[in-house]
Amino acid sequence: MSTDPRRRVPRTDTLLADPQLAAAAGRLGRDLVKAAVQEVQQRVRDGAVAPDDAVGAVLAGLPATPSSLRPVLNATGVLVHTNLGRAPLSEAAVQAVVAASGTTDVELDLATGRRGPRGEAALAALREAVPAAEAALVVNNCAAALALVATALGGELVIARGELVEIGDGFRIPELLEATGARLREVGTTNRVALGDYTRALGPGTGAVLKVHPSNFVVRGFTRAVEVAELAAGLAGTGVPLVADVGSGLLRPHPVLPGEPDLQTALADGADLVLSSGDKLLGGPQAGLVLGRADLVQRLRRHPLHRAFRVDKTTLAALEATLRGPRPPVQRMLAADPAGLRTRAAALAARLAAAGLDAVAVDAQARVGGGGAPEHPLPSAAVSLPAEFAAPLRAGTPPVVGYVADGRTLLDLRSLAPADDDALAAAVLEVARRWT
Numbered sequence: 199m200s201t202d203p204r205r206r207v208p209r210t211d212t213l214l215a216d217p218q219l220a221a222a223a224g225r226l227g228r229d230l231v232k233a234a235v236q237e238v239q240q241r242v243r244d245g246a247v248a249p250d251d252a253v254g255a256v257l258a259g260l261p262a263t264p265s266s267l268r269p270v271l272n273a274t275g276v277l278v279h280t281n282l283g284r285a286p287l288s289e290a291a292v293q294a295v296v297a298a299s300g301t302t303d304v305e306l307d308l309a310t311g312r313r314g315p316r317g318e319a320a321l322a323a324l325r326e327a328v329p330a331a332e333a334a335l336v337v338n339n340c341a342a343a344l345a346l347v348a349t350a351l352g353g354e355l356v357i358a359r360g361e362l363v364e365i366g367d368g369f370r371i372p373e374l375l376e377a378t379g380a381r382l383r384e385v386g387t388t389n390r391v392a393l394g395d396y397t398r399a400l401g402p403g404t405g406a407v408l409k410v411h412p413s414n415f416v417v418r419g420f421t422r423a424v425e426v427a428e429l430a431a432g433l434a435g436t437g438v439p440l441v442a443d444v445g446s447g448l449l450r451p452h453p454v455l456p457g458e459p460d461l462q463t464a465l466a467d468g469a470d471l472v473l474s475s476g477d478k479l480l481g482g483p484q485a486g487l488v489l490g491r492a493d494l495v496q497r498l499r500r501h502p503l504h505r506a507f508r509v510d511k512t513t514l515a516a517l518e519a520t521l522r523g524p525r526p527p528v529q530r531m532l533a534a535d536p537a538g539l540r541t542r543a544a545a546l547a548a549r550l551a552a553a554g555l556d557a558v559a560v561d562a563q564a565r566v567g568g569g570g571a572p573e574h575p576l577p578s579a580a581v582s583l584p585a586e587f588a589a590p591l592r593a594g595t596p597p598v599v600g601y602v603a604d605g606r607t608l609l610d611l612r613s614l615a616p617a618d619d620d621a622l623a624a625a626v627l628e629v630a631r632r633w634t
């Protein structure tokens with residue numbers, strides 16, 4: 199028998215029968231472990247791994263979970279970062295998701311044993327959170343809510359030219375609306391629109407008047423918009439519904455964001471329907487919220503397309519827990535006191551400096567993000583490190599995403615939960631350790 203280790207490549211069955219690898223297959227699935235086994239067998243053949251070390255090499259190469267999405271520490275200062283999954287769920291919402299992810303009574307009345315209205319508890323929580331709403335509906339996201347409105351109310355949609363906005367990643371609201379077959383009737387100019395522009399555009403084919411919050415830019419100078427209250431008064435008696443897309447999902451006016459529209463005020467001011475995302479400032483799961491007049495909500499609910507935009511049981515669970523449970527992270531970040539942020543930054547910088555790093559605490563400006571409140575920087579504080587830290591921090595475990603400005607890596611603390619400060623410090627120290 200040859201002593202060449204390459205001839206003694208352990209058999210696949212033998213490796214998969216190893217208790218540690220069998221346990222890993224139970225957690226990760228047999229296919230994933232088998233692929234890792236085959237990779238290591240090749241490395242044994244190549245002489246890079248000793249046959250006796252094969253099990254250890256397979257274990258070392260296995261991921262922690264079968265999903266490749268990983269938790270990331272958000273030190274960008276952007277509270278609702280679309281590329282980082284927008285709002286982090288509250289602990290209560292995470293638990294609700296876990297509880298609902300098995301078999302659950304999302305559409306069954308356990309008292310009678312009959313089918314019940316789907317997600318009724320989440321809808322009730324929404325109606326209670328926005329008392330001006332007669333009825334509520336939840337769909338996949340705000341884009342789906344817009345598409346459903348455009349399809350179900352349809353015909354011609356009257357909209358101000360200055361509100362034909364692009365939200366991000368090429369997502370243009372007018373293109374979405376037209377994709378449903380609705381016709382757009384643009385009124386006013388880029389910078390100015392008046393009530394008469396809207397009322398003159400109404401006709402027998404009008405399906406709705408749509409007001410879209412231009413959430414990621416501002417027009418300054420010689421401008422004029424028609425606010426919901428004025429528009430609602432002007433449409434009174436015409437029978438044409440006024441639909442307001444407020445985007446961010448604030449339930450009520452927020453003291454920190456005076457310019458940001460909210461669901462309750464838009465309805466109280468006379469909008470017939472209001473739309474928003476669930477995962478921006480509301481701080482919940484990805485969802486599109488539709489609230490307002492019961493007859494219009496019913497029309498949307500009965501439309502065949504509604505089924506295509508339906509949300510999952512875990513979304514309904516997370517939404518209800520976000521509305522009824524403790525304040526979710528995004529709302530705590532929004533309310534964070536700048537002095538407290540500076541204290542955290544100083545403590546972190548002192549810890550890192552004590553370990554010999556070039557780390558200082560600096561003032562910074564955070565942002566809402568997710569296409570919200572573009573003109574409203576939030577006073578914040580950051581840990582400032584040499585620029586070379588940015589890339590290795592992103593590649594670490596957990597990855598840390600900050601930003602580089604003026605030749606320094608800044609780690610903004612407003613977008614990070616205080617409970618993650620220790621993990622942030624550890625990640626920075628780990629990068630420094632690997633360098634020395």
Ligand SMILES: *Cc1c(COP(=O)(O)O)cnc(C)c1O
Nearest residue numbers: 339340341411413444445475569
């Ligand atoms: C973000 C945003 C949308 C899109 O919302 P999604 O939930 O991402 O589909 C639509 N309208 C406005 C005004 C927005 O700000």
